[in-house]
Amino acid sequence: MSSREPRSNLHTRRAFLRTSALGAATGWTIPLFLERTFGMLDATAADAAVQTLTGRDAPILVVLQLAGGNDGLNTLIPFADDAYHKARPGLALAADKVLKLDDRHGLHPNLSALKELHDAGHLAIVQGVGYPNPNRSHFRSTEIWQTASDAQRNESTGWLGRYFDNCCAGADPAVGVSIGGEVPQAFASPTPTGISFARPEQYRWRTTETAQGRMSPSEFYYRQLNRPEEEEAGADISEGGSIGMIGGAGAAHATGLGPLEYLQRTALDAQVSSDKVLEIARKFPARTEYPRGRLADGLNLVARMIAGGLPTRVYYVSQGGYDTHANQQGAHERLMSELGGSLAAFFKDLKLQGNFERVLLMTFSEFGRRVAQNASGGTDHGTAAPLFIVGGGTKPGFYGAPPSLTKLDNGDLIHTTDFRNVYATVLEKWLTAPSEKVLGRKFPTLAFV
Amino acid sequence: MLEPLPPSRWSPEAAAHLLNRAGFGGSPDDIAALHARGFEAAISALVDVPAPESPEPVPDWAKPGETFALRRELRAMDEEKRRMRLMEKRKEDQKHLIAIRGEWLERMRSGPDPLREKMTLFWHGHFAVSAEKVRSPYLLWQQNCTLRAHGLGQFGALTKTVARDPAMLIYLDTVQSRPGRPNENFARELMELFTLGEGHYSEADIRESARAFVGYRIDPATESFRLVRMQQDSGTKSFLGKTGLLDGDGVIDRILEQPECARFIARKIWVFLAGENPSEPLVEALATDFRRSGYSIRPLLRRILQSAEFYAPANIRSQIKSPAQWMVQTARSLEMPLPPALFAANAMRQMGQLLFAPPSVKGWDGGRAWISTSTLLIRYNLANALLRGDVSGLVPDGRPALRRAARARLRGPVLDLIAPPALRPDPARLVDALAWRLFQSAPDERERRAFLDYLKARPAPPADDTLVGLAHLMMSTPQFQLC
Numbered sequence: 001m002s003s004r005e006p007r008s009n010l011h012t013r014r015a016f017l018r019t020s021a022l023g024a025a026t027g028w029t030i031p032l033f034l035e036r037t038f039g040m041l042d043a044t045a046a047d048a049a050v051q052t053l054t055g056r057d058a059p060i061l062v063v064l065q066l067a068g069g070n071d072g073l074n075t076l077i078p079f080a081d082d083a084y085h086k087a088r089p090g091l092a093l094a095a096d097k098v099l100k101l102d103d104r105h106g107l108h109p110n111l112s113a114l115k116e117l118h119d120a121g122h123l124a125i126v127q128g129v130g131y132p133n134p135n136r137s138h139f140r141s142t143e144i145w146q147t148a149s150d151a152q153r154n155e156s157t158g159w160l161g162r163y164f165d166n167c168c169a170g171a172d173p174a175v176g177v178s179i180g181g182e183v184p185q186a187f188a189s190p191t192p193t194g195i196s197f198a199r200p201e202q203y204r205w206r207t208t209e210t211a212q213g214r215m216s217p218s219e220f221y222y223r224q225l226n227r228p229e230e231e232e233a234g235a236d237i238s239e240g241g242s243i244g245m246i247g248g249a250g251a252a253h254a255t256g257l258g259p260l261e262y263l264q265r266t267a268l269d270a271q272v273s274s275d276k277v278l279e280i281a282r283k284f285p286a287r288t289e290y291p292r293g294r295l296a297d298g299l300n301l302v303a304r305m306i307a308g309g310l311p312t313r314v315y316y317v318s319q320g321g322y323d324t325h326a327n328q329q330g331a332h333e334r335l336m337s338e339l340g341g342s343l344a345a346f347f348k349d350l351k352l353q354g355n356f357e358r359v360l361l362m363t364f365s366e367f368g369r370r371v372a373q374n375a376s377g378g379t380d381h382g383t384a385a386p387l388f389i390v391g392g393g394t395k396p397g398f399y400g401a402p403p404s405l406t407k408l409d410n411g412d413l414i415h416t417t418d419f420r421n422v423y424a425t426v427l428e429k430w431l432t433a434p435s436e437k438v439l440g441r442k443f444p445t446l447a448f449v
Numbered sequence: 450m451l452e453p454l455p456p457s458r459w460s461p462e463a464a465a466h467l468l469n470r471a472g473f474g475g476s477p478d479d480i481a482a483l484h485a486r487g488f489e490a491a492i493s494a495l496v497d498v499p500a501p502e503s504p505e506p507v508p509d510w511a512k513p514g515e516t517f518a519l520r521r522e523l524r525a526m527d528e529e530k531r532r533m534r535l536m537e538k539r540k541e542d543q544k545h546l547i548a549i550r551g552e553w554l555e556r557m558r559s560g561p562d563p564l565r566e567k568m569t570l571f572w573h574g575h576f577a578v579s580a581e582k583v584r585s586p587y588l589l590w591q592q593n594c595t596l597r598a599h600g601l602g603q604f605g606a607l608t609k610t611v612a613r614d615p616a617m618l619i620y621l622d623t624v625q626s627r628p629g630r631p632n633e634n635f636a637r638e639l640m641e642l643f644t645l646g647e648g649h650y651s652e653a654d655i656r657e658s659a660r661a662f663v664g665y666r667i668d669p670a671t672e673s674f675r676l677v678r679m680q681q682d683s684g685t686k687s688f689l690g691k692t693g694l695l696d697g698d699g700v701i702d703r704i705l706e707q708p709e710c711a712r713f714i715a716r717k718i719w720v721f722l723a724g725e726n727p728s729e730p731l732v733e734a735l736a737t738d739f740r741r742s743g744y745s746i747r748p749l750l751r752r753i754l755q756s757a758e759f760y761a762p763a764n765i766r767s768q769i770k771s772p773a774q775w776m777v778q779t780a781r782s783l784e785m786p787l788p789p790a791l792f793a794a795n796a797m798r799q800m801g802q803l804l805f806a807p808p809s810v811k812g813w814d815g816g817r818a819w820i821s822t823s824t825l826l827i828r829y830n831l832a833n834a835l836l837r838g839d840v841s842g843l844v845p846d847g848r849p850a851l852r853r854a855a856r857a858r859l860r861g862p863v864l865d866l867i868a869p870p871a872l873r874p875d876p877a878r879l880v881d882a883l884a885w886r887l888f889q890s891a892p893d894e895r896e897r898r899a900f901l902d903y904l905k906a907r908p909a910p911p912a913d914d915t916l917v918g919l920a921h922l923m924m925s926t927p928q929f930q931l932c
Contacts, residue, residue, distance in 0.1 A: 139581040143809060154638065156811040173822045181799060183823060190814055192821035199845050203823065205925060206830050206842035209918050217906040218918050222829075224899045225926050259725075259769050262817050263825070263927035270822035326532055376528045 059393065059430055062302060062315045062361040063160070063186070066339070068322030069138065072368035072385025072413075074332055075111070076125060080104045083405035087372040091328060091379070101125075105398070110336035113344030117390055122347075124394045124448035126422055128403035130384035130415025134367065138323070138381075141366040146185040148420055148439055159423055159438060160314055161189030167433045168193065168313065173269045174276070177305060178316040179298040186316065191262070194314075195273055200281035200301070204274040226267040280308030287352040288345055295319040296342040303349040306359065313431060322365060326376035343390065357392035360430050360449070364419065370411055384415035387422065389448050393430065399446045421446055450734045451756040459488040463760050465889035469932040470722050470768070471495045471754055472563025474778035477886050488755075496751045498562040500601070505594050510545050511587040517669035545586035550797075550804045551790025553593065557777045558787055564750065565601055570773055571721050572596040573804070574812030576611045576643060578620040580805045585616075588672065589805045592616040604714060604744035605705050608643060609698050613674040615667045621810065623665045628680050631659035636700075638810050644704045646713045650689065657686040658700045665697060705744060711736035715749060722753055724764035725816070731758060766890055766931045769819050772800035774932060775828060779835060779924075782886055783862040788835060792855065796834075799827045799843065820930065832924035836861050836917050861917065868916045876904045879911070880919070887923050889932075896926065 078084050079095040080103060098106025099115040105125075107115050117123045133151040135141045149155035157165075160176060164187070168175045176194030178184050187194040197203035205226075207218040257265065284307040290296040298317040305312060319339060324331050343361070350356045368385030384403050400417035407414065420443045427435040429449035436442050454463070464484035468475045472495065475483070483491050507513075519538065523531050557566045573596060580589055592614050599607035611617055612635070618624045621635040636659035640650045664680035667673070686695045689703050704710055715735035719727045739749050753759055770778065776797065780787050787793055797803050801824050807813055830842030838856035867886060872879045880900045884892045892900065903922055907915040923929060 137582060139579065147809075152633065152637075154642075154810045156809045156814060183801070183821060185808055188808065188814075189818070191817045192824075194821065196821075196823045201846050202842055202844075203826060204842065205826060206833060206839070207918070207921065208833060208837050208839040208841070209914065217903055218922060220906075221899045221903045221922055222925050225896060225922065259767055259817070259931060260927055263769065263820060263930050266820050266822055266825050267927050270825050273822055274826065326528065376532070 065318035066365040070365035128416030158186035772802035
């Protein structure tokens with residue numbers, strides 16, 4: 001399939017709609033105003049680098065946020081460095097405990113899943129990731145990572161939101177899926193693309209009215225009211241053409257719609273994508289056992305959506321609890337164990353599905369923690385940290401220079417790799433998107449993909 | 450340009466539009482009463498509410514200076530106690546934050562001065578500060594009072610007060626500024642977001658003006674503004690084309706001399722109240738008067754609200770309700786109370802506008818950015834929760850305790866009020882009355898037919914459940930998201 005090439009014209013679009021994988025689930029014809037939307041899209045397609053995809057063959061990015069500031073030094077442990085042991089008399093992990101990757105670095109003992117992925121050649125580690133003039137506030141530093149802005153600038157749109165705007169105009173709203181109650185700021189855009197839900201049953205219209213037959217009157221008329229009037233459209237789109245995959249007109253272009261049309265379009269999108277999410281959730285159970293916990297639940301859901309062919313390019317999940325100011329050891333052990341166990345199940349599931357090669361997972365945290373432990377057996381907010389790139393498409397190994405543990409800035413690591421180099425790499429090499437448009441300027445890419 | 454609306458065009462629809470935009474809507478009776486006053490008196494009733502004379506009483510939980518005291522207290526504690534105390538403090542803060550959110554929403558719903566609350570909401574998004582960084586509910590409450598007190602006054606005085614506002618001093622790092630090392634965060638946003646907009650100042654202007662705010666600090670004992678004269682940078686500064694001795698207020702005065710400042714603010718207020726993409730001549734006309742008046746906000750609002758352009762068909766029911774507008778207007782038009790504060794806060798968070806927690810210093814983008822497939826479904830499901838106490842779609846299935854609690858605490862509307870028994874035998878009149886209440890306009894033919902068909906599909910005369918179902922159906926439409 002040529003789904004990764006820029007879409008060219010309306011004809012392709014219609015052909016694509018007709019052949020969409022899950023589209024058959026809904027048999028409605030395409031209303032006229034959506035046709036107009038496509039017309040607008042086509043007018044701008046030449047410079048928009050629009051990508052379409054079918055949900056079955058395109059590469060997928062999973063972004064995993066470790067919220068609270070993960071202690072990088074106790075995740076990827078520089079066990080051979082005396083400075084590490086000196087700075088953390090109570091927290092340092094001994095050389096014989098860690099899962100050694102080479103003669104200097106080892107993984108936290110509870111990350112055996114990542115060790116296995118490493119040994120199989122599916123793990124890349126970028127070291128010393130951060131940004132100039134680091135900010136130690138959770139809120140601000142998270143915002144910097146989510147918006148990919150310079151530390152001294154404030155930006156309100158998210159880096160993934162800008163990716164959707166620039167590269168996925170006209171795509172299904174499910175092009176971005178965030179598991180959780182709220183849409184992450186990384187998805188923020190003047191006309192939001194992307195959906196979010198903690199559980200599929202929450203991502204649907206709910207009525208209290210009980211159904212007598214298959215559908216309650218409320219639901220029947222809700223559906224009537226939330227799809228635009230069917231127009232007598234041309235023969236070539238009524239021949240079984242489905243709106244199953246059309247969804248958003250794309251942010252930049254949707255601004256051409258009036259507020260009511262925009263709402264109508266979104267209402268239709270909501271109905272279609274919610275039907276699809278529910279259908280997949282029903283039809284595609286997990287193929288492997290997942291551990292308990294929110295992260296595992298989230299990744300389980302992502303795996304099922306991938307199995308069902310939801311046309312998603314970016315999934316977003318997060319794990320909280322990393323703000324380990326006090327008595328860090330036990331808490332961090334549990335977090336690592338949850339992370340390792342959830343990732344093990346997720347990638348096993350993907351392999352069983354045959355989708356392992358299509359999925360790239362990237363972790364990030366708003367900052368690492370200070371080199372020295374504090375007086376409470378914990379660590380305070382720091383700066384640079386390593387991040388993991390996992391999946392069948394990775395070129396394994398270490399990237400970025402390991403930060404020095406002796407040449408510090410006020411007790412903090414000095415970053416060696418800008419996080420936007422990582423974003424640029426993922427955008428250019430994995431999602432085949434023009435990173436400069438998304439990130440505002442050119443950041444050199446790394447070789448992990 | 451900006452001629453007053455001819456009295457012949459003053460209609461119930463126009464009155465509803467005015468009430469929605471200058472405030473948070475109202476019941477059919479509210480709209481009828483406003484219409485009956487006549488155009489000029491209606492404008493005056495909204496614009497000329499006298500300001501409260503005395504400052505707002507400090508909430509009884511607020512203890513200015515307690516942060517400072519707490520810090521000392523903590524120093525004397527051992528590790529375990531300190532952690533416990535901090536957790537306790539965080540819980541208390543959270544409780545107070547929920548309370549001030551709820552109180553503000555209630556003021557929007559039932560307060561005596563809806564336009565002032567509307568503008569307080571505007572300034573809250575304009576001079577954004579977030580609890581995520583500021584933490585202290587007392588300081589957030591205080592900023593809210595400042596925005597309310599100055600929100601209809603002089604823009605210059607408002608901006609100068611905000612520059613000294615402790616929450617802002619924390620949020621944009623002015624308190625981190627040191628002589629020789631000025632923090633530029635506030636100076637940059639002062640020009641980019643608060644007064645001029647991008648492209649109307651240089652990086653050098655930011656560097657120079659940042660020096661003028663060094664020494665703006667918070668007095669720990671009172672948690673109020675303190676100017677540390679020792680730290681002030683009294684050197685000459687070159688700023689926006691002039692060189693001289695400038696302090697913080699001087700910087701703001703110099704900004705106000707720029708015609709672009711009046712345009713920037715007038716345009717933003719027009720968009721907030723009236724409609725998208727105002728023409729340049731219209732902005733220019735508003736801005737010229739705004740500047741001439743010494744940046745007086747109230748006359749600007751009057752000019753906007755009484756202009757024929759404000760009532761142009763393109764501006765009627767063309768604005769996507771903010772979550773605050775949605776929540777408050779729903780309560781007002783259905784003549785029902787707001788949901789409990791914690792429930793309201795959670796719902797607002799899910800809809801994308803948690804008060805006192807704008808996503809960034811840019812505030813909320815608003816407009817189309819309120820609506821994604823997820824937030825639209827949340828709005829629809831929230832309607833069901835408010836009407837029936839059924840929180841399906843808001844909380845995960847399988848949380849029966851949570852559901853029961855919600856059902857017990859959420860009071861739906863009084864059905865005899867929103868669907869008078871006399872109308873119930875006549876589906877058409879019932880639909881039209883409820884549609885006017887919820888949309889302040891007639892539904893289009895297709896929608897009207899769907900509402901009528903729904904009634905037809907249920908046993909007649911409509912039982913309570915059907916009436917609530919009809920209301921939920923009406924609120925589960927694109928139309929209902931507009932005001």
